[in-house]
Amino acid sequence: MLKVDNIYVNYGAIKALQNVSFEINTGEIVALIGANGAGKTTILNTISNIVPSVSGKITYEGKDITKTAPHDIVKVGISQVPEGRRVFAKMSVLENLEMGAYTRSDKAEIAADIEKIFQRFPRLNERKKQPAKTLSGGEQQMLAMGRALMSRPKLLLLDEPSMGLAPMLVEQIFQIIQEINKSGTTILLVEQNANMALSIAHRAYVLETGEVVMQGDAKELARSPEVRKAYLGE
Amino acid sequence: MFLQQLINGIALGSVYSLIALGYTMVYGIITLINFAHGEIFMVGAFVGLLLISVAKVNIFFAIIGAMVFCMVLGVVVELVAYRALRKSSRLSALISAIGVSIFLSSLALMVFGADAKGFPDNAFPVTQLHIGNADVSTLQLVIIAVSALLMMGLEFIVQKTKIGKAMRATSEDYNTSALMGINVNRVISFTFALGSALAAAGGVLVGVLFNAVSFNMGLMAGLKAFAAAVLGGIGSIPGAMLGGLLLGVSEVFGVAIGYSSYRDAIAFSILVLVLLLKPTGLLGQKITKKV
Ligand SMILES: Nc1ncnc2c1ncn2[C@@H]1O[C@H](COP(=O)(O)OP(=O)(O)OP(=O)(O)O)[C@@H](O)[C@H]1O
Ligand SMILES: [Mg+2]
Numbered sequence: 001m002l003k004v005d006n007i008y009v010n011y012g013a014i015k016a017l018q019n020v021s022f023e024i025n026t027g028e029i030v031a032l033i034g035a036n037g038a039g040k041t042t043i044l045n046t047i048s049n050i051v052p053s054v055s056g057k058i059t060y061e062g063k064d065i066t067k068t069a070p071h072d073i074v075k076v077g078i079s080q081v082p083e084g085r086r087v088f089a090k091m092s093v094l095e096n097l098e099m100g101a102y103t104r105s106d107k108a109e110i111a112a113d114i115e116k117i118f119q120r121f122p123r124l125n126e127r128k129k130q131p132a133k134t135l136s137g138g139e140q141q142m143l144a145m146g147r148a149l150m151s152r153p154k155l156l157l158l159d160e161p162s163m164g165l166a167p168m169l170v171e172q173i174f175q176i177i178q179e180i181n182k183s184g185t186t187i188l189l190v191e192q193n194a195n196m197a198l199s200i201a202h203r204a205y206v207l208e209t210g211e212v213v214m215q216g217d218a219k220e221l222a223r224s225p226e227v228r229k230a231y232l233g234e
Numbered sequence: 235m236f237l238q239q240l241i242n243g244i245a246l247g248s249v250y251s252l253i254a255l256g257y258t259m260v261y262g263i264i265t266l267i268n269f270a271h272g273e274i275f276m277v278g279a280f281v282g283l284l285l286i287s288v289a290k291v292n293i294f295f296a297i298i299g300a301m302v303f304c305m306v307l308g309v310v311v312e313l314v315a316y317r318a319l320r321k322s323s324r325l326s327a328l329i330s331a332i333g334v335s336i337f338l339s340s341l342a343l344m345v346f347g348a349d350a351k352g353f354p355d356n357a358f359p360v361t362q363l364h365i366g367n368a369d370v371s372t373l374q375l376v377i378i379a380v381s382a383l384l385m386m387g388l389e390f391i392v393q394k395t396k397i398g399k400a401m402r403a404t405s406e407d408y409n410t411s412a413l414m415g416i417n418v419n420r421v422i423s424f425t426f427a428l429g430s431a432l433a434a435a436g437g438v439l440v441g442v443l444f445n446a447v448s449f450n451m452g453l454m455a456g457l458k459a460f461a462a463a464v465l466g467g468i469g470s471i472p473g474a475m476l477g478g479l480l481l482g483v484s485e486v487f488g489v490a491i492g493y494s495s496y497r498d499a500i501a502f503s504i505l506v507l508v509l510l511l512k513p514t515g516l517l518g519q520k521i522t523k524k525v
Contacts, residue, residue, distance in 0.1 A: 050409050074415030086410040088403050099403050102396070103415035151415060 001026045001186055002047070002078075002155060007056035009039075009046055009210075016042045017210045020056070024155065029177070029187045031197040031218060033231055034207035040190040041083050043207070044157045047188075048073050048080050060155070075103050079153035083160050083190075085144040089133035093124050096132050096143055100150030110150070117146040120176065138169040145176070155186045162193045174200055194231035198222040206231070238368035239490045240483065245374040245443065247482020248381035252436035253459030254466065254474035255388065256308075256429025262405040262469040263425050265324060269331035270311055271433055272456015273338035278304045278434025279441040279451060280342060280351075287354045297380065297438045301431040308430025309423045317419070335452070342449035350448035353441070377439045384435055385475055388428065392471060397424055405469070454498060458485075461505040467518020476516060480504070 002024040009017040017039045024030045032040050045051040047058060049070045058066045060076060068076065079100075088096050097117060101110045118125035121142040127135060132143060141161055148156060158177065162170040170193065178200050181187050191197035198204055198218045206214035206227065214221065221227050253275050260268045278300040285296040315334045319327040361372045392398040404411040404421045412418050440455065441447040462481045466473025481501045488500040508515065 048413055050412060069417070070412035071415045071417045074413070079415075080413050082410055082413060086407055088406045088410070090406060091399070091402060095399055095402075098396075098399060099411070099414045099416070102400065147414070 001061060002188075003059040004043070004047070005057040005059070007043075007046060007058065008054040009042055009051060010054055011051075015210060017046065017053075020207075020210070020212055022205050022212060022215065024186060024188055026154075026186055027181075027184075028203060029181050029189060029201045031194075031201035031204040032188065032190045032207060033192070033194040033197055033204060033227075035230075036192070037209075038207040039210040040207055041159055042210075044080055044082075044159050044188070044190060047078065047157060071103070074151050074153075077152075077154035078157065079148040079151045079155075080157040081144045081148045081159060081161060084163070085137075085140045087132040087135070087140050087143050087147070090131055092129050093132055093135070093143055094128045096147050097124075097150050100147035103151055113150055113152070117149060120179075121146055137164050138166070138173075141165065141169075141173060142176075145173075145180075149180070149185075153185060155188065156180065157188045157190075159190045160192060161189075162191065162196060170196060194227070195222075198227075235367075235490075237366055238370075239486050241365075241368060241370050241374060241378075243483030243486035244479060245377045245482070246486060247479035248378055248385075249436045249440050249443070249478070250455075250459050250462045250482050251475045251478025252381055252384060252432045252439075253455060254462040254478045255385070255471065256433045257460050257463040258466070258468055258471060258474040259401070259425050259429045261463070262471075263401065263422055264316070264320065264327075266316060266327050266331065267460070268316075268426075268429075269328065269456075270315070270334035270338060271429065272452035272459070273335050273342075274304050274308055274311070274430045274452075275433040275437040275440075275455055275459075276342060276447075276449065276452030277307060277338060278430075278437030279447045280346060280437075281434065282438030282441055283351055283353065283447045286357050293358050293376070293438070293442060297435050300434040300438050304430040304434035304437075305427040308426040308433075311430075312423060312426040317422075335456075339449050339452060346447075346449060348449065350446040350451075352445045352447075358442070373442065377443060380435065380439060384432055388432065388471070391428070397421065401425055458498070458501045461501045464515055465505055465508050467515030470515070470517045470519070473515055473517035480516075 004020060004022050007017055007020045020043065032043060034040050042051060046053050049068060053066065057064060060078065065073060065076060088099060097114050104110055123139055124143055124146060132140065135143060161173050165173065174196055177187060189197055189201060198221060201218040204218045204221050205212050256271045257268060260266060281300040281303045282296040285291050285299045311334055315330045316327055319330055363370045363372065392401060400416045400421050404416060404418050408418060458481060459478065462477035463474045465480060466477030481504065484504055485497060485500045489497055
């Protein structure tokens with residue numbers, strides 16, 4: 001579905017990504033794990049083309065999308081839940097969801113999708129008129145995910161959805177990620193919580209200082225001594 | 235007397251509000267003080283003048299014509315002078331804005347000359363009305379009504395329409411807006427179009443109010459409207475409306491109680507005072523630096 005080929009990304013003099021290649025197949029949950037500053041967020045932002053690559057190629061469903069404008073990336077079916085949730089703080093919960101549906105014009109269908117999001121996240125329904133900044137961290141994460149789903153993505157990019165959440169809530173969020181995947185959305189999951197990520201992912205890539213250093217079946221990686229030592233705190 | 239001055243002040247202030255809105259919206263979205271905004275106002279006044287004196291249309295069509303013309307001008311200015319500098323330092327963009335400002339006023343000087351131009355006699359019949367013991371001209375009422383209507387229109391666009399919501403989203407978070415599929419360049423163009431249209435309407439109204447249109451009218455009006463935007467809290471739309479009205483009213487009252495030689499200083503004294511007491515302006519929010 002998505003193929004990233006030899007991507008290089010710099011921020012000024014800082015080399016953030018070097019020779020990164022990986023693939024995502026339709027229907028998968030692929031985890032991307034790595035330490036702080038490894039380049040995980042940069043990868044997602046390069047796919048969304050908020051951060052341009054110096055060289056390399058990104059192909060989505062056979063089409064080269066390396067130079068596609070960020071707003072058109074959403075149109076082809078890729079949507080991102082950014083790191084730190086980034087809800088529109090001054091806008092209401094409902095308006096945030098409407099922004100997620102910005103590329104669509106099928107009003108009735110949008111309204112139906114908003115209802116579905118509210119069914120999945122009832123707490124958002126109770127707060128739909130409130131400005132997003134009044135939501136708790138967990139509710140904001142739900143809103144950010146709901147918002148990203150509003151474009152009906154085929155591929156969903158999730159950047160550290162468990163960040164700063166209580167363990168109970170983390171369980172719930174990962175549960176929801178699996179449900180979203182089962183209902184037909186392919187997922188690229190960036191996580192520092194390697195344990196949780198590997199437990200729900202099919203495959204995974206390990207990133208170290210801008211390079212892919214390991215890859216494979218998620219369950220196998222979770223058993224490998226290097227990964228256990230470096231990312232599972234053993 | 236009080237009522238009289240209040241109405242004079244509101245008429246003047248609502249025009250400041252119209253101009254201030256452009257500053258505040260553009261700042262809200264790309265954190266740029268659009269120094270050329272005062273000149274867009276001036277161009278709007280000239281377009282209105284030409285439409286009324288040459289094309290002989292009435293004041294309402296002159297306003298609409300000026301708005302349409304300046305919408306295009308505003309979009310072109312952003313495209314030519316600011317877009318390439320979007321990611322550079324704000325100082326480079328500010329210098330570019332000052333360049334556009336000088337360019338537009340020099341162009342107007344070349345085309346229309348240095349003398350202020352007046353409107354033809356009886357371009358619009360002005361009647362004096364007596365409300366209580368105040369003399370109010372129909373012109374003032376037109377100014378207040380047109381400004382109020384435009385601001386309500388703006389509020390509707392910003393709060394209720396899809397593009398208006400995209401404007402609010404983009405001013406909160408540029409990158410995340412792009413992740414929503416919002417074409418941020420288009421939203422920025424739209425913001426310039428809106429702000430410029432309001433300034434143009436303000437230009438025609440001021441031209442008519444003082445019966446004078448000149449190449450350098452954008453400078454002082456622009457500075458005062460900018461002061462109004464900062465007074466209200468730059469980036470805040472209701473703030474710009476409030477700031478403009480407050481400045482207009484205080485200016486008129488300042489003149490009425492005998493400080494007419496300080497007319498232009500009043501706006502800036504208020505600005506300095508407010509900034510000392512409340513640096514974010516009356517309705518402004520703490521500016522969180524965007525990363
Ligand atoms: N806007 C930027 N300007 C300069 N350097 C940046 C920028 N964004 C990221 N970097 C640098 O690029 C490298 C990769 O950063 P990135 O945010 O992709 O890491 P990450 O794996 O997502 O980290 P974390 O787990 O902390 O979120 C880091 O060294 C970081 O300092
Ligand atoms: Mg990150």
